[in-house]
Amino acid sequence: xxxxxxxxxxxxxxxxxxxxxxxxxxxxxxxxxxxxxxxxxxxxxxxxxxxxxxxxxxxxxxxxxxxxxxxxxxxxxxxxxxxxxxxxxxxxxxxxxxxxxxxxxxxxxxxxxxxxxxxxxxxxxxxxxxxxxxxxxxxxxxxxxxxxxxxxxxxxxxxxxxxxxxxxxxxxxxxxxxxxxxxxxxxxxxxxxxxxxxxxxxxxxxxxxxxxxxxxxx
Amino acid sequence: xxxxxxxxxxxxxxxxxxxxxxxxxxxxxxxxxxxxxxxxxxxxxxxxxxxxxxxxxxxxxxxxxxxxxxxxxxxxxxxxxxxxxxxxxxxxxxxxxxxxxxxxxxxxxxxxxxxxxxxxxxxxxxxxxxxxxxxxxxxxxxxxxxxxxxxxxxxxxxxxxxxxxxxxxxxxxxxxxxxxxxxxxxxxxxxxxxxxxxxxxxxxxxxxxxxxxxxxxxxx
Numbered sequence: 318x319x320x321x322x323x324x325x326x327x328x329x330x331x332x333x334x335x336x337x338x339x340x341x342x343x344x345x346x347x348x349x350x351x352x353x354x355x356x357x358x359x360x361x362x363x364x365x366x367x368x369x370x371x372x373x374x375x376x377x378x379x380x381x382x383x384x385x386x387x388x389x390x391x392x393x394x395x396x397x398x399x400x401x402x403x404x405x406x407x408x409x410x411x412x413x414x415x416x417x418x419x420x421x422x423x424x425x426x427x428x429x430x431x432x433x434x435x436x437x438x439x440x441x442x443x444x445x446x447x448x449x450x451x452x453x454x455x456x457x458x459x460x461x462x463x464x465x466x467x468x469x470x471x472x473x474x475x476x477x478x479x480x481x482x483x484x485x486x487x488x489x490x491x492x493x494x495x496x497x498x499x500x501x502x503x504x505x506x507x508x509x510x511x512x513x514x515x516x517x518x519x520x521x522x523x524x525x526x527x528x529x530x531x532x533x534x535x
Numbered sequence: 536x537x538x539x540x541x542x543x544x545x546x547x548x549x550x551x552x553x554x555x556x557x558x559x560x561x562x563x564x565x566x567x568x569x570x571x572x573x574x575x576x577x578x579x580x581x582x583x584x585x586x587x588x589x590x591x592x593x594x595x596x597x598x599x600x601x602x603x604x605x606x607x608x609x610x611x612x613x614x615x616x617x618x619x620x621x622x623x624x625x626x627x628x629x630x631x632x633x634x635x636x637x638x639x640x641x642x643x644x645x646x647x648x649x650x651x652x653x654x655x656x657x658x659x660x661x662x663x664x665x666x667x668x669x670x671x672x673x674x675x676x677x678x679x680x681x682x683x684x685x686x687x688x689x690x691x692x693x694x695x696x697x698x699x700x701x702x703x704x705x706x707x708x709x710x711x712x713x714x715x716x717x718x719x720x721x722x723x724x725x726x727x728x729x730x731x732x733x734x735x736x737x738x739x740x741x742x743x744x745x746x747x748x749x750x751x752x753x754x755x
Contacts, residue, residue: 486719501705
Protein backbone atom coordinates (compact mmCIF):
# COMPACT_ATOMS: atom_id res chain seq x y z
CA UNK A 318 0.00 0.00 0.00
CA UNK A 319 1.79 3.19 -1.14
CA UNK A 320 1.88 6.03 1.30
CA UNK A 321 0.13 9.16 0.18
CA UNK A 322 2.14 12.30 0.94
CA UNK A 323 0.45 14.38 3.63
CA UNK A 324 0.24 17.45 1.37
CA UNK A 325 -1.50 15.42 -1.35
CA UNK A 326 -3.86 13.90 1.18
CA UNK A 327 -4.74 17.37 2.39
CA UNK A 328 -5.45 18.50 -1.17
CA UNK A 329 -7.59 15.40 -1.81
CA UNK A 330 -9.53 15.98 1.37
CA UNK A 331 -10.08 19.61 0.40
CA UNK A 332 -11.21 18.48 -3.07
CA UNK A 333 -13.63 16.05 -1.48
CA UNK A 334 -15.17 18.83 0.53
CA UNK A 335 -15.45 20.91 -2.62
CA UNK A 336 -17.31 18.25 -4.58
CA UNK A 337 -19.42 17.01 -1.72
CA UNK A 338 -22.90 18.40 -2.41
CA UNK A 339 -23.99 21.00 0.08
CA UNK A 340 -27.34 19.84 1.49
CA UNK A 341 -30.07 22.14 0.23
CA UNK A 342 -32.69 23.70 2.47
CA UNK A 343 -35.22 21.27 0.97
CA UNK A 344 -33.03 18.26 1.81
CA UNK A 345 -32.53 19.52 5.34
CA UNK A 346 -36.30 20.02 5.72
CA UNK A 347 -36.97 16.53 4.42
CA UNK A 348 -34.43 14.99 6.79
CA UNK A 349 -35.81 16.90 9.75
CA UNK A 350 -39.40 15.91 9.04
CA UNK A 351 -38.46 12.25 8.56
CA UNK A 352 -36.55 12.38 11.83
CA UNK A 353 -39.56 13.77 13.69
CA UNK A 354 -41.87 11.17 12.12
CA UNK A 355 -39.43 8.40 13.06
CA UNK A 356 -39.26 9.70 16.63
CA UNK A 357 -42.96 10.32 17.18
CA UNK A 358 -44.80 7.69 15.11
CA UNK A 359 -43.85 4.77 17.34
CA UNK A 360 -46.89 2.97 18.77
CA UNK A 361 -45.95 0.58 21.54
CA UNK A 362 -42.84 2.55 22.52
CA UNK A 363 -42.22 3.25 26.20
CA UNK A 364 -43.05 6.87 26.87
CA UNK A 365 -39.71 7.58 28.57
CA UNK A 366 -38.04 6.86 25.21
CA UNK A 367 -40.04 9.64 23.54
CA UNK A 368 -38.49 12.02 26.09
CA UNK A 369 -34.93 11.34 24.88
CA UNK A 370 -34.16 14.00 22.25
CA UNK A 371 -33.33 12.73 18.75
CA UNK A 372 -29.82 13.35 17.40
CA UNK A 373 -29.25 17.05 16.75
CA UNK A 374 -32.01 18.11 19.15
CA UNK A 375 -31.53 19.37 22.71
CA UNK A 376 -33.96 19.28 25.56
CA UNK A 377 -34.91 22.78 26.58
CA UNK A 378 -34.02 23.30 30.28
CA UNK A 379 -37.00 23.10 32.61
CA UNK A 380 -36.70 26.80 33.51
CA UNK A 381 -37.16 27.82 29.85
CA UNK A 382 -39.95 25.44 28.98
CA UNK A 383 -42.63 27.89 29.96
CA UNK A 384 -41.36 30.62 27.60
CA UNK A 385 -41.01 28.28 24.67
CA UNK A 386 -44.31 26.61 25.28
CA UNK A 387 -46.04 29.95 25.56
CA UNK A 388 -45.04 30.64 21.98
CA UNK A 389 -46.39 27.30 20.84
CA UNK A 390 -49.52 27.65 22.92
CA UNK A 391 -50.28 30.98 21.34
CA UNK A 392 -50.33 29.30 17.97
CA UNK A 393 -52.08 26.21 19.20
CA UNK A 394 -54.81 28.40 20.62
CA UNK A 395 -55.50 29.81 17.18
CA UNK A 396 -57.54 26.72 16.61
CA UNK A 397 -59.58 27.55 19.67
CA UNK A 398 -60.26 31.02 18.27
CA UNK A 399 -61.16 29.54 14.93
CA UNK A 400 -63.60 27.16 16.56
CA UNK A 401 -65.22 29.98 18.49
CA UNK A 402 -65.65 31.90 15.26
CA UNK A 403 -67.38 28.92 13.70
CA UNK A 404 -69.98 28.52 16.43
CA UNK A 405 -73.58 29.40 15.79
CA UNK A 406 -73.41 32.48 17.99
CA UNK A 407 -71.13 34.74 15.99
CA UNK A 408 -71.73 37.86 18.05
CA UNK A 409 -68.45 37.47 19.89
CA UNK A 410 -65.95 40.12 18.80
CA UNK A 411 -62.41 39.35 17.75
CA UNK A 412 -61.16 41.15 20.87
CA UNK A 413 -63.34 38.94 23.06
CA UNK A 414 -62.09 35.85 21.31
CA UNK A 415 -58.50 37.00 21.74
CA UNK A 416 -59.15 37.47 25.44
CA UNK A 417 -60.46 33.92 25.63
CA UNK A 418 -57.37 32.77 23.74
CA UNK A 419 -55.11 34.42 26.32
CA UNK A 420 -56.90 32.48 29.07
CA UNK A 421 -56.64 29.32 26.98
CA UNK A 422 -52.87 29.79 26.68
CA UNK A 423 -52.55 29.95 30.47
CA UNK A 424 -54.64 26.80 30.73
CA UNK A 425 -52.48 25.05 28.08
CA UNK A 426 -49.32 25.88 29.99
CA UNK A 427 -50.81 24.69 33.27
CA UNK A 428 -51.93 21.48 31.56
CA UNK A 429 -48.49 20.95 30.07
CA UNK A 430 -46.88 21.38 33.48
CA UNK A 431 -49.20 18.74 34.92
CA UNK A 432 -48.63 16.28 32.10
CA UNK A 433 -45.54 14.33 31.19
CA UNK A 434 -43.59 15.90 28.38
CA UNK A 435 -40.55 17.66 27.06
CA UNK A 436 -39.62 20.47 24.71
CA UNK A 437 -36.74 19.95 22.25
CA UNK A 438 -34.95 22.48 20.09
CA UNK A 439 -33.23 21.53 16.86
CA UNK A 440 -29.75 23.03 16.99
CA UNK A 441 -29.24 23.63 13.27
CA UNK A 442 -32.67 25.01 12.34
CA UNK A 443 -34.16 26.30 15.58
CA UNK A 444 -37.28 24.18 15.04
CA UNK A 445 -39.15 23.20 18.20
CA UNK A 446 -40.77 19.92 19.13
CA UNK A 447 -43.11 19.39 22.09
CA UNK A 448 -43.66 15.80 23.17
CA UNK A 449 -46.42 15.16 25.69
CA UNK A 450 -48.83 12.56 26.96
CA UNK A 451 -51.63 12.40 29.47
CA UNK A 452 -49.97 9.59 31.38
CA UNK A 453 -51.29 6.69 29.36
CA UNK A 454 -47.99 5.93 27.63
CA UNK A 455 -47.97 6.10 23.84
CA UNK A 456 -51.78 6.19 23.79
CA UNK A 457 -52.74 9.80 23.11
CA UNK A 458 -49.07 10.76 22.77
CA UNK A 459 -48.76 14.06 20.93
CA UNK A 460 -45.79 15.58 19.13
CA UNK A 461 -46.06 19.18 18.00
CA UNK A 462 -43.43 20.38 15.54
CA UNK A 463 -43.15 24.03 14.69
CA UNK A 464 -40.53 25.40 12.35
CA UNK A 465 -39.01 28.78 13.07
CA UNK A 466 -40.84 31.65 11.33
CA UNK A 467 -38.10 32.01 8.70
CA UNK A 468 -37.80 28.33 7.82
CA UNK A 469 -39.99 28.41 4.75
CA UNK A 470 -38.49 25.21 3.33
CA UNK A 471 -39.69 23.19 6.32
CA UNK A 472 -43.07 24.93 6.38
CA UNK A 473 -43.59 24.12 2.71
CA UNK A 474 -42.41 20.57 3.19
CA UNK A 475 -44.92 19.97 5.98
CA UNK A 476 -47.69 21.38 3.79
CA UNK A 477 -46.70 19.22 0.82
CA UNK A 478 -46.39 16.11 2.86
CA UNK A 479 -49.25 16.30 5.33
CA UNK A 480 -52.06 18.46 3.95
CA UNK A 481 -54.84 17.50 1.58
CA UNK A 482 -56.45 19.76 -1.04
CA UNK A 483 -59.73 20.22 0.84
CA UNK A 484 -62.25 22.17 -1.22
CA UNK A 485 -64.17 24.77 0.83
CA UNK A 486 -61.94 24.17 3.83
CA UNK A 487 -62.97 26.13 6.88
CA UNK A 488 -60.87 29.22 7.37
CA UNK A 489 -61.16 32.12 9.78
CA UNK A 490 -59.20 35.18 10.80
CA UNK A 491 -57.52 32.81 13.24
CA UNK A 492 -56.24 30.38 10.62
CA UNK A 493 -57.11 27.00 9.19
CA UNK A 494 -56.43 23.36 9.89
CA UNK A 495 -56.18 20.14 7.87
CA UNK A 496 -56.93 16.97 9.80
CA UNK A 497 -55.92 13.56 8.57
CA UNK A 498 -56.17 10.14 10.20
CA UNK A 499 -54.29 7.09 9.04
CA UNK A 500 -54.54 3.57 10.36
CA UNK A 501 -51.00 2.32 10.78
CA UNK A 502 -49.04 -0.62 12.03
CA UNK A 503 -45.58 -0.12 13.41
CA UNK A 504 -43.53 -2.23 15.82
CA UNK A 505 -46.25 -4.85 15.27
CA UNK A 506 -48.77 -2.54 16.95
CA UNK A 507 -51.82 -1.24 15.11
CA UNK A 508 -52.67 2.37 15.85
CA UNK A 509 -54.46 5.41 14.55
CA UNK A 510 -52.26 8.33 13.60
CA UNK A 511 -53.83 11.76 13.53
CA UNK A 512 -51.88 14.40 11.63
CA UNK A 513 -53.14 17.96 11.88
CA UNK A 514 -51.52 20.90 10.15
CA UNK A 515 -52.44 24.33 11.49
CA UNK A 516 -51.75 27.53 9.60
CA UNK A 517 -51.98 30.81 11.40
CA UNK A 518 -51.85 34.39 10.10
CA UNK A 519 -48.86 36.39 11.35
CA UNK A 520 -51.00 38.77 13.37
CA UNK A 521 -52.36 35.87 15.45
CA UNK A 522 -49.21 34.02 16.38
CA UNK A 523 -45.46 34.18 15.94
CA UNK A 524 -45.34 30.71 14.35
CA UNK A 525 -47.04 30.53 10.95
CA UNK A 526 -47.52 26.80 10.81
CA UNK A 527 -47.21 23.70 12.88
CA UNK A 528 -47.72 19.95 12.59
CA UNK A 529 -49.33 17.95 15.37
CA UNK A 530 -48.98 14.16 15.31
CA UNK A 531 -51.13 12.19 17.75
CA UNK A 532 -51.06 8.46 18.34
CA UNK A 533 -54.31 6.81 19.36
CA UNK A 534 -55.21 3.19 20.08
CA UNK A 535 -57.11 1.64 17.20
CA UNK B 536 -51.22 20.88 -47.07
CA UNK B 537 -54.98 21.39 -47.11
CA UNK B 538 -55.39 17.90 -45.70
CA UNK B 539 -52.88 18.66 -42.99
CA UNK B 540 -54.73 21.85 -42.11
CA UNK B 541 -58.06 20.02 -42.03
CA UNK B 542 -56.47 17.42 -39.77
CA UNK B 543 -55.28 20.13 -37.41
CA UNK B 544 -58.74 21.69 -37.29
CA UNK B 545 -60.21 18.33 -36.32
CA UNK B 546 -57.48 17.75 -33.75
CA UNK B 547 -57.63 21.15 -32.07
CA UNK B 548 -60.98 20.76 -30.31
CA UNK B 549 -59.86 17.34 -29.10
CA UNK B 550 -56.75 18.86 -27.54
CA UNK B 551 -58.73 21.70 -26.06
CA UNK B 552 -61.21 19.36 -24.35
CA UNK B 553 -58.70 16.68 -23.31
CA UNK B 554 -58.79 16.41 -19.55
CA UNK B 555 -55.83 15.48 -17.45
CA UNK B 556 -56.41 13.21 -14.43
CA UNK B 557 -55.96 16.28 -12.22
CA UNK B 558 -58.70 18.11 -14.19
CA UNK B 559 -61.05 15.21 -13.50
CA UNK B 560 -60.19 15.12 -9.79
CA UNK B 561 -60.68 18.87 -9.34
CA UNK B 562 -63.98 18.69 -11.22
CA UNK B 563 -65.19 15.99 -8.81
CA UNK B 564 -64.01 18.01 -5.78
CA UNK B 565 -65.98 21.04 -6.99
CA UNK B 566 -69.03 19.06 -8.02
CA UNK B 567 -69.36 16.89 -4.93
CA UNK B 568 -68.34 19.21 -2.09
CA UNK B 569 -71.18 21.74 -2.19
CA UNK B 570 -74.76 22.34 -1.26
CA UNK B 571 -77.26 21.80 -4.08
CA UNK B 572 -80.59 20.08 -4.71
CA UNK B 573 -80.08 16.34 -4.98
CA UNK B 574 -81.00 16.41 -8.65
CA UNK B 575 -78.16 18.84 -9.45
CA UNK B 576 -75.54 16.27 -8.54
CA UNK B 577 -76.73 14.16 -11.46
CA UNK B 578 -76.45 17.02 -13.89
CA UNK B 579 -73.00 16.37 -15.30
CA UNK B 580 -71.20 18.18 -18.12
CA UNK B 581 -70.94 16.78 -21.62
CA UNK B 582 -68.51 13.94 -21.79
CA UNK B 583 -70.03 11.99 -18.91
CA UNK B 584 -72.69 9.36 -19.62
CA UNK B 585 -74.72 7.23 -17.29
CA UNK B 586 -73.43 3.65 -17.12
CA UNK B 587 -75.52 0.78 -18.27
CA UNK B 588 -77.15 -1.01 -15.34
CA UNK B 589 -76.10 -4.36 -16.74
CA UNK B 590 -72.51 -3.40 -15.86
CA UNK B 591 -73.34 -3.11 -12.17
CA UNK B 592 -71.50 -6.22 -11.11
CA UNK B 593 -68.26 -4.80 -12.50
CA UNK B 594 -68.38 -1.54 -10.55
CA UNK B 595 -70.12 -2.39 -7.29
CA UNK B 596 -67.00 -4.08 -5.84
CA UNK B 597 -65.05 -0.80 -6.08
CA UNK B 598 -67.60 0.85 -3.78
CA UNK B 599 -68.29 -2.00 -1.40
CA UNK B 600 -64.66 -2.87 -0.70
CA UNK B 601 -64.30 0.21 1.50
CA UNK B 602 -66.62 -1.30 4.11
CA UNK B 603 -64.75 -4.59 3.89
CA UNK B 604 -61.39 -2.90 4.59
CA UNK B 605 -62.89 -0.97 7.49
CA UNK B 606 -64.26 -4.10 9.01
CA UNK B 607 -61.11 -6.08 8.31
CA UNK B 608 -59.11 -3.47 10.23
CA UNK B 609 -61.50 -3.78 13.15
CA UNK B 610 -61.40 -7.56 13.15
CA UNK B 611 -57.60 -7.64 12.84
CA UNK B 612 -57.39 -5.46 15.92
CA UNK B 613 -59.93 -7.56 17.82
CA UNK B 614 -57.96 -10.69 17.10
CA UNK B 615 -54.85 -9.09 18.50
CA UNK B 616 -56.32 -7.61 21.66
CA UNK B 617 -58.94 -10.16 22.62
CA UNK B 618 -58.84 -13.88 23.13
CA UNK B 619 -62.61 -14.04 22.71
CA UNK B 620 -62.45 -13.62 18.96
CA UNK B 621 -61.41 -16.73 17.13
CA UNK B 622 -58.68 -15.92 14.65
CA UNK B 623 -59.98 -18.59 12.31
CA UNK B 624 -63.30 -16.79 12.08
CA UNK B 625 -61.76 -13.36 11.68
CA UNK B 626 -60.96 -13.25 8.02
CA UNK B 627 -64.17 -14.90 6.74
CA UNK B 628 -66.08 -12.28 8.73
CA UNK B 629 -64.41 -9.49 6.84
CA UNK B 630 -65.32 -10.99 3.50
CA UNK B 631 -68.84 -11.38 4.81
CA UNK B 632 -68.95 -7.66 5.67
CA UNK B 633 -67.83 -6.88 2.17
CA UNK B 634 -70.48 -9.12 0.67
CA UNK B 635 -73.18 -7.64 2.90
CA UNK B 636 -72.13 -4.25 1.69
CA UNK B 637 -72.31 -5.42 -1.92
CA UNK B 638 -75.86 -6.51 -1.31
CA UNK B 639 -76.74 -3.19 0.39
CA UNK B 640 -75.26 -1.21 -2.45
CA UNK B 641 -77.19 -3.30 -4.93
CA UNK B 642 -80.50 -2.51 -3.25
CA UNK B 643 -79.63 1.20 -2.87
CA UNK B 644 -78.80 1.38 -6.54
CA UNK B 645 -82.31 0.25 -7.41
CA UNK B 646 -83.65 3.35 -5.67
CA UNK B 647 -82.14 5.44 -8.49
CA UNK B 648 -80.45 7.80 -6.06
CA UNK B 649 -77.13 6.16 -6.70
CA UNK B 650 -75.82 6.35 -10.17
CA UNK B 651 -72.62 5.55 -11.95
CA UNK B 652 -71.29 7.77 -14.69
CA UNK B 653 -68.50 6.98 -17.09
CA UNK B 654 -66.34 9.54 -18.82
CA UNK B 655 -66.65 8.79 -22.53
CA UNK B 656 -63.10 9.63 -23.56
CA UNK B 657 -61.15 8.26 -20.63
CA UNK B 658 -63.44 5.54 -19.17
CA UNK B 659 -63.05 7.17 -15.75
CA UNK B 660 -65.82 6.08 -13.36
CA UNK B 661 -67.72 8.43 -11.05
CA UNK B 662 -70.33 7.11 -8.64
CA UNK B 663 -72.69 9.62 -7.03
CA UNK B 664 -75.12 9.01 -4.19
CA UNK B 665 -76.90 12.28 -3.44
CA UNK B 666 -80.48 11.75 -2.43
CA UNK B 667 -80.63 8.53 -0.55
CA UNK B 668 -82.99 9.69 2.18
CA UNK B 669 -85.36 11.77 0.16
CA UNK B 670 -87.85 11.38 -2.64
CA UNK B 671 -87.70 15.02 -3.59
CA UNK B 672 -84.98 15.99 -6.09
CA UNK B 673 -85.09 19.55 -4.76
CA UNK B 674 -83.96 18.48 -1.30
CA UNK B 675 -80.31 18.60 -0.44
CA UNK B 676 -78.78 15.49 0.95
CA UNK B 677 -75.04 15.47 1.64
CA UNK B 678 -73.59 13.55 -1.28
CA UNK B 679 -70.93 10.90 -1.46
CA UNK B 680 -68.84 10.43 -4.56
CA UNK B 681 -66.38 7.73 -5.56
CA UNK B 682 -63.89 8.27 -8.36
CA UNK B 683 -61.74 5.60 -9.96
CA UNK B 684 -60.41 4.13 -13.16
CA UNK B 685 -60.74 0.37 -13.59
CA UNK B 686 -57.35 -0.03 -15.33
CA UNK B 687 -54.39 -0.53 -13.02
CA UNK B 688 -52.01 1.39 -15.31
CA UNK B 689 -54.23 4.42 -15.86
CA UNK B 690 -52.59 7.64 -14.58
CA UNK B 691 -55.71 8.57 -12.56
CA UNK B 692 -54.62 6.16 -9.81
CA UNK B 693 -51.27 7.93 -9.34
CA UNK B 694 -52.95 11.35 -9.54
CA UNK B 695 -55.42 10.43 -6.77
CA UNK B 696 -52.63 9.08 -4.60
CA UNK B 697 -50.44 12.14 -5.13
CA UNK B 698 -53.25 14.58 -4.35
CA UNK B 699 -55.23 12.88 -1.60
CA UNK B 700 -53.13 10.19 0.02
CA UNK B 701 -50.68 10.76 2.83
CA UNK B 702 -47.09 9.69 2.16
CA UNK B 703 -46.76 7.43 5.14
CA UNK B 704 -46.09 3.87 4.13
CA UNK B 705 -47.03 1.86 7.20
CA UNK B 706 -50.80 1.79 6.95
CA UNK B 707 -52.72 -0.98 8.56
CA UNK B 708 -52.72 -3.72 5.98
CA UNK B 709 -55.81 -5.93 5.80
CA UNK B 710 -56.59 -8.98 3.74
CA UNK B 711 -58.70 -6.84 1.41
CA UNK B 712 -56.39 -3.87 1.01
CA UNK B 713 -55.66 -0.60 2.80
CA UNK B 714 -57.10 2.87 3.14
CA UNK B 715 -56.28 6.39 4.34
CA UNK B 716 -59.02 8.29 6.16
CA UNK B 717 -59.19 12.04 6.61
CA UNK B 718 -61.72 14.37 8.17
CA UNK B 719 -61.69 18.10 7.60
CA UNK B 720 -63.94 20.95 8.51
CA UNK B 721 -65.50 22.61 5.48
CA UNK B 722 -67.99 25.40 5.01
CA UNK B 723 -70.91 24.62 2.76
CA UNK B 724 -73.61 27.26 2.29
CA UNK B 725 -72.41 29.10 5.38
CA UNK B 726 -72.73 26.01 7.57
CA UNK B 727 -69.93 23.94 8.96
CA UNK B 728 -69.71 20.32 7.85
CA UNK B 729 -67.14 17.58 7.81
CA UNK B 730 -65.63 16.34 4.61
CA UNK B 731 -64.57 12.75 4.92
CA UNK B 732 -62.06 11.74 2.31
CA UNK B 733 -60.67 8.31 1.79
CA UNK B 734 -58.10 6.86 -0.52
CA UNK B 735 -58.95 3.19 -0.80
CA UNK B 736 -56.36 0.80 -2.19
CA UNK B 737 -57.82 -2.71 -2.41
CA UNK B 738 -56.00 -5.77 -3.57
CA UNK B 739 -57.38 -6.03 -7.07
CA UNK B 740 -57.24 -9.81 -7.19
CA UNK B 741 -59.76 -9.98 -4.35
CA UNK B 742 -62.74 -9.46 -6.67
CA UNK B 743 -63.38 -8.95 -10.34
CA UNK B 744 -63.66 -5.32 -11.38
CA UNK B 745 -61.85 -3.83 -8.38
CA UNK B 746 -59.99 -0.62 -9.14
CA UNK B 747 -56.47 -0.26 -7.68
CA UNK B 748 -57.11 3.20 -6.22
CA UNK B 749 -60.48 4.73 -5.33
CA UNK B 750 -61.09 8.26 -4.05
CA UNK B 751 -64.15 8.81 -1.87
CA UNK B 752 -65.41 12.25 -0.87
CA UNK B 753 -68.39 12.43 1.45
CA UNK B 754 -69.97 15.35 3.25
CA UNK B 755 -71.30 14.70 6.73
